Amino acid sequence: MFDLDFPLSIAPMMEWTDRHYRFLMRKITQKTILYTEMVTAEAILRGNQEKLLGKSEDGPCVLQLGGDSPEKIRQAARIGTEFRYDALNLNVGCPSERVQNGSFGACLMKEPNLVAELMLAMAEGSKLPVSVKHRIGVNGQESYDDLSRFVQIVHERGKTNHFIVHARIAILEGLSPSENRSIPPLRYGDVHRLKKDFPHLKIEINGGIKDLNDAKFQIDSGLDAVMIGRAAYENPMIFRFADSCFTNQGIQNSESFNWDKLNDEIELYLRDWVIQGGRIHTVLRHALGFFYGQKGGRIFRRYLSENMHKSSKDIQLFKNAIASSGVLD
């Protein structure tokens, strides 16, 4: 069994945290908790389950579900368990209109009793640990008191003990999902206050955390865990020190990373994927940021992005991109 108490996770991100991204991240960090993209209960019940839920990586992974029907969530949770996920999470933070039309996502913040029912259904359907990912509020319901009431109800009626809080409100009309991740200001203070008011709950903070130093600061300030989203995708290698980051030794910047091992593992993975009929760009598009901010990093990125579509079966492309860009010289 994995340590689901490790205090660092990578956020669920649609189109980004698919099985290939998670495979790559698992080669960089063994302990960080990974999340799937959100999968709706409806899709699981009607769609291709292997395609939606199949995993390629080991280690702790949480399936994020979306939905507003307790019965469908219960069934989806049961199916999720069969696919070897370690825990389940409910999305109550996504403001996209497509999601709102199904009346789930962030607009569920207005219906804490329904969220509590969904959480109970998820736990009953799976017997796995469950958590909820939500915002600090939605427009019109923005105060700390509203947030605290939401957490209280979901905890007491929904028997939920783990809350992942994106420290911004969601504005349900007029802003795109991406604007909703940058325009509403971050209110970390509200998340810290939640931890003080509910010390027995696991409170995980999310939103705007850029690196492991930021993450460590949040943990040292009393929160239980930190979830990193965009920075984990744009600059995946910040996670190379994650496994030792929360030990007494702190962040070990001197460790060298075994690129040869990673090259070999990627090549083997791509070989399998290509044999199954896959194209390498569906995997390697997630590696574009591997040398973010480093000398040669842009050349690496350009080489990879120009060639991964042209040579859709070239399993050595990652290695060649490193050699051609000189990033490791």
Ligand SMILES: Cc1cc2nc3c(=O)[nH]c(=O)nc-3n(C[C@H](O)[C@H](O)[C@H](O)COP(=O)(O)O)c2cc1C
């Ligand atoms: C491309 C993209 C897709 C996202 N998809 C989801 C999703 O499926 N479920 C979810 O709960 N949040 C989703 N989010 C929100 C992130 O999980 C996270 O809450 C948000 O990006 C804030 O964290 P950050 O500032 O560390 O990126 C998505 C974010 C991005 C950038």
